[in-house]
Amino acid sequence: MISRRRFLQLSGMTAVGLMIPKRLEGMPCDPSTADLMGLGPYWEPDSPYRSILASPEEPGTRLFISGVVTANDCHTPITNVIIDAWHADDEGCYSVFETCDTGNPESDEFNLRGRVLSGPHGQYFIETIKPGPYPLGLDRFRPSHIHFMMTPPAGEPLITQLYFEGDDYLDEDTGSSDPGAVDRIIPLNETENGMEGIFDIKLDIDPDQKAINVNYPISGNRIQNIATYPNPFNSHIEIQFDLTKPSHVLVSVYDITGRWVQTITNKFFSKGRHSFLWNGNASFGETVPSGEYFIHIQTANEYQLKSITFLK
Ligand SMILES: [Fe+2]
Structure with missing residues (x-):
C-alpha cells in the first residue's frame, strides 16, 4: 500500500491541483533526459494497462514510484501521457525474453511490465518490486533500474531509465554515470510497506504547445x-468507431487550444463497433463553452482525431 503521507499528496493533487509546486514565472527548468542506453533489448509492445x-507473491522488496508529468516549465501538468514501465525481477531476469522465477500468475506473460496514464494533474503511480542488478559479463553489472517510455498525446516519446541512490554499480554503468542522468537517480525511503520514491518527469514540451497535434494523427489500422452524431450537437453527441483488434482504448475530449477537457x-475493448456519449461536460462537471472540440481516440500505437462542434 502507498503510504498515508504520499496518498494525501496525490489525493490533494487530484482534488484541487494545489500540491504541484509553483515556479516563478519564466524560470527555466531542465527537461528530463533520455537514457544513453536507449530502449534496450527487453521492451515489448502492448503491455497491459x-x-x-x-x-x-512476486519475490523482492515492494517498490512504490509516484510523480507528476509536466511541460518544460516544471509546472504545467500533462495529462494522458502513456507511461510504459518495464524492468527485471529481483534476480535481474526479464519476462518475455527469459524464463524467470516469478510469483505472478504463470499466465501473466507481461510480468513486471505495465502502462499507466498520467492523470488530470499529470500525476501517476506504479507499484512493483525493486529490480535486481544484472550481470553484463566480465564482473560488470548494470545497476538496478526501471525502463520508462513516456508518450505524450502528441509528440515524440521520451525513452529513459530510473536509478536509485546508493547502488553499488552506478559509477561504472554507461547509462547511470552519464551527467545527464543525475535527476534520474532518486532516493528511496523505507516505509512499513516497502520502498518509496518520487520520479517527476519534465517533458520537453512548451507549456502553451497544444497537447494534441491536430494536423498529424498517427495512423494505424x-x-x-x-x-459522430449529431454534429454540431447541443445536448449529447454519440461517438462510434470500429476496433479491428481487441485493444485498450482511451477516448478523450480536447478543446481548440489543445487542452484536455x-x-x-x-x-480494454473487444473487436467490433463501440459507441459512447458525451454531454458537453468538462472533467469537473461544468458545461464547456460553445465551440469546436476534438475527440481524440487512442490505442497503443495510433491516435485518431475527429472535430466536433458544441452549440449551447
Ligand atoms: Fe534493463
Whole structure:
C-alpha cells in the first residue's frame, strides 16, 4: 500500500491541483533526459494497462514510484501521457525474453511490465518490486533500474531509465554515470510497506504547445470508421468507431487550444463497433463553452482525431 503521507499528496493533487509546486514565472527548468542506453533489448509492445506490476507473491522488496508529468516549465501538468514501465525481477531476469522465477500468475506473460496514464494533474503511480542488478559479463553489472517510455498525446516519446541512490554499480554503468542522468537517480525511503520514491518527469514540451497535434494523427489500422452524431450537437453527441483488434482504448475530449477537457473512456475493448456519449461536460462537471472540440481516440500505437462542434 502507498503510504498515508504520499496518498494525501496525490489525493490533494487530484482534488484541487494545489500540491504541484509553483515556479516563478519564466524560470527555466531542465527537461528530463533520455537514457544513453536507449530502449534496450527487453521492451515489448502492448503491455497491459495496470498500476500494479507485481503480484503480492512476486519475490523482492515492494517498490512504490509516484510523480507528476509536466511541460518544460516544471509546472504545467500533462495529462494522458502513456507511461510504459518495464524492468527485471529481483534476480535481474526479464519476462518475455527469459524464463524467470516469478510469483505472478504463470499466465501473466507481461510480468513486471505495465502502462499507466498520467492523470488530470499529470500525476501517476506504479507499484512493483525493486529490480535486481544484472550481470553484463566480465564482473560488470548494470545497476538496478526501471525502463520508462513516456508518450505524450502528441509528440515524440521520451525513452529513459530510473536509478536509485546508493547502488553499488552506478559509477561504472554507461547509462547511470552519464551527467545527464543525475535527476534520474532518486532516493528511496523505507516505509512499513516497502520502498518509496518520487520520479517527476519534465517533458520537453512548451507549456502553451497544444497537447494534441491536430494536423498529424498517427495512423494505424485498429480504429476505423469513426462517426459522430449529431454534429454540431447541443445536448449529447454519440461517438462510434470500429476496433479491428481487441485493444485498450482511451477516448478523450480536447478543446481548440489543445487542452484536455474530459476523458470519455479508458479501458480494454473487444473487436467490433463501440459507441459512447458525451454531454458537453468538462472533467469537473461544468458545461464547456460553445465551440469546436476534438475527440481524440487512442490505442497503443495510433491516435485518431475527429472535430466536433458544441452549440449551447
Ligand atoms: Fe534493463
